[in-house]
Amino acid sequence: MLDPLYRHLVMDHAKYRRNHGALKGEGVHHLYYKNPTCRVMTSVLELFSGGIKDISFVGEGWSISILSCSMMTDW
Numbered sequence: 001m002l003d004p005l006y007r008h009l010v011m012d013h014a015k016y017r018r019n020h021g022a023l024k025g026e027g028v029h030h031l032y033y034k035n036p037t038c039r040v041m042t043s044v045l046e047l048f049s050g051g052i053k054d055i056s057f058v059g060e061g062w063s064i065s066i067l068s069c070s071m072m073t074d075w
Helices: 002-015 063-073
Strands: 028-034 040-048 051-059
Touching: 002 063, 040 063, 051 063
Parallel strands: none
Antiparallel strands: 028 040, 040 051
């Protein structure tokens, strides 16, 4: 029953990435990480005194890596 919903969600994030792109300005921090079987992905956080103001990711690689970044930043 959840399989079609899961497939739809995964394919939607694969086709329409959320929060993909760099952030610029004061308070922007980059977190680089590498999946051993993939290319380097970068999480970009814009912080302010109370917490996270914005989040995005930059990178290319396996679909599952892009999907997880897209889903992680979809808040």
